[in-house]
Amino acid sequence: MIKFVGFDLGGVYLSDCWGAATKESIHRKFHITRKNLDAYNNLSLITEGLISEGEFLRKIGAKDEKTIKKLKMHIRAGNKVIFPEIPRLIRKLRNHYKVVLMNNEGKEWNDYRIKKFRLTKLFDEIFTSCMLKDSKPRKSY
Secondary structure, three states, X not given: OOOEEEEOOEOOOEOOOOOHHHHXXXXXXXXXXXXXXXXXXXXXXXXXXXXXXXHHHHHHOOOOHHHHHHHHHHHHHOOOEOOOOHHHHHHHHOOOOEEEEEEOOXXXXXXXXXXXXXXXXXXXXXXXXXXXXXXXXXXXX
């Protein structure tokens, strides 16, 4: 018997915080090289809560606090609902199942998205890699 239904967040309900479109817009607007952006395509340091958003942005090439602040605002501004029908689907599913969110996010991105998109009202439980100190998928599972 099915007891719960799990959803991812980036690319499912919302845009990705660190998807190709975000990286391209950062490259164009902030003149950070694609090489630096792609070098951190493996996000485990930030998504598993091992470094902060600021530390992550320094690693990709942000040189000062002013740039870091602008990058943070830029990333947040790119957060969009891409499938607006998802909340209606989730409300229907919640009539029969527990609905959980399982996503890989850095702490600051996660906190912002939970608040901005009222995710605690949408999902019964939220399991995020930065809080669990582990990310999905794991080959060892």
